[in-house]
Amino acid sequence: MKNHGRASVHEFLGDFIVYRNLVPMDGRLPPLRRIWEAAAVAQGVIPRKSEPAYARVIAHLLREARQLGDAPGALQRLVYVGDTRLNDGTAFANLCSAGGWPGLAFIAAERDGPQQLEFVPVTTAGGEAATMCLSNRWAALAGFDHYCRERGFAIGPDTAVIVDLDKTAVGARGRNDQVIDRARVEAVRRTVGGLLGTGFDQEGFQRAYDLLNQPDFHPFTADNQDYLAYVCLILGSGLYGLDPLVRRIEAGEMGSFRQFIEEVDSRRSGLSLDLRAIHQDIVERVRAGDPTPFKAFRYNEYQTTVERMGCLDDGAAAEDMLQDEIVITQEVRAMALAWREQGALLFGLSDKPDEASIPSTELAAQGYQPIHRTETHAVGE
Ligand SMILES: [Mg+2]
Known part of the structure; x- marks a missing residue:
């Protein structure tokens, strides 16, 4: 493991990210309350990540986001990077259906033993071709990219790449x-x-x-x-x-x-x-x-989380950072930057409540930033 310097999730996702309330951090994108009808979501309801309604909201936001970029056009395929087979796998399948997109997902959790890359077909409601790639190494993400290319699944301007935030882009599961x-x-x-x-x-x-x-x-x-x-x-x-x-x-x-x-x-x-x-x-x-x-708890969670981001000296050992700091997953960062360079649309999902992710007005006045804009070290292989 190696420390790759300081960075923030914002470096590769920008403000194309939603926390649990489904209000995009990029103000050019509509908040949930303006798309209840368009996404066929019951008014006043904030769907959870594993629900089909959640996927309809995200598919709507992806299409809108694509029109804002340098390469407006239709999205044709979906890539998903996450850490939880059940929750991310369900969200992935629902998203393929909501967008009518074929998709490939990479789901990892660091574990001992020889590196594995297991491919599992995923059933989608609309019959879209979808495969989940499960691995015990975050570093296998490069192998996943290779697999996409071999399959002719080109990650470019017509591709939406979903990056899960919690325990994927930051705090990698099994590692941090x-x-x-x-x-x-x-x-x-x-x-x-x-x-x-x-x-x-x-x-x-x-x-x-x-x-x-x-x-x-x-x-x-x-x-x-x-x-x-x-x-x-x-x-x-x-x-x-x-x-x-x-x-x-x-x-x-x-x-x-x-x-x-x-x-x-x-x-x-x-x-x-x-x-x-x-x-x-x-x-x-x-x-x-x-x-x-319990709002007081979630406000405190924001504080205890950002206190653990970027808190160690730049010269600290990578192993110590993985123990005591919430760090960016270097493999996810590097691949996301490469895919963005290829023209893909990157979008982040976080299940963390907004109160635990975004500073209060008083803290913001002191310079505190949302989690995705808070600097920490990037650590990986
Ligand atoms: Mg996660």
Whole structure:
């Protein structure tokens, strides 16, 4: 591994990127609320990455983005680079269908063992030809490019290249993703600790977080970090104990987060005034269907994330950077720059909530930038 110097995702994607709210960072592209109709998405709904509606929104944005570039014209094919077979694979298949494009996807997660490149045909709703290339090396991206060329799948002006942001362009899965996770846990800890003040029990918090973050508890937490942070806050307040709560979850008496927060609501007189106010804000957002209702946590997540970007000295060892910094995946950066040079349209997708990705007005005034414009080191083979 080698440090390739400082860079930002903006270097290869520009502002052609959407975070979870599907509002493109490039102001020339329409925000989601202006394309609900054109993309056949129900008004007021923000589709999630694995849903066909999400793909219709992105296909619409890709076509609009293509008209803004130096080579306006029709898009004919799709390339997708990501890190998660199920989630990215589904988004890829849906995008091929939404655009009517044949596609090739590269999905990687760094693992030991000899380098593998496995090709898996993907079924698309519209019957578009689509193949997913799975690898245990990010460095195999160059081999994927070679494969595209051999197949006559030319990556040029009529190609849209989707680059996943989280754990792909930054924090490569299997190599550097644990730093992203650490930033998130630190954000939960800072939020809960800040709200509980001197009564905060660091060890108890860690025990609750580590246990309830397990897949066994996903039916209860919906694998939602905002929900988990809220549960840790309520446990920390002493209104509930971890062991009795776990027993009720395991016995099937506490089936969902919604049930939990409504029960807390009925007992809210047991919370301090400050926590009652926070609870009130969150429960209202949950009832309104906001999937990221714990705003204070997400603002802290933005901070704990950018604190870990570019934080080490330029002379630090690449291995240390992979351990302690959220870095750009050099292989993705190099290939994206090459494809852009060939005329392809590059576009970034991030599933991170906008509050965790874009600075508040006050922070922006201090010079803070969105995640994709924040400099860090590029590390790779
Ligand atoms: Mg990802």
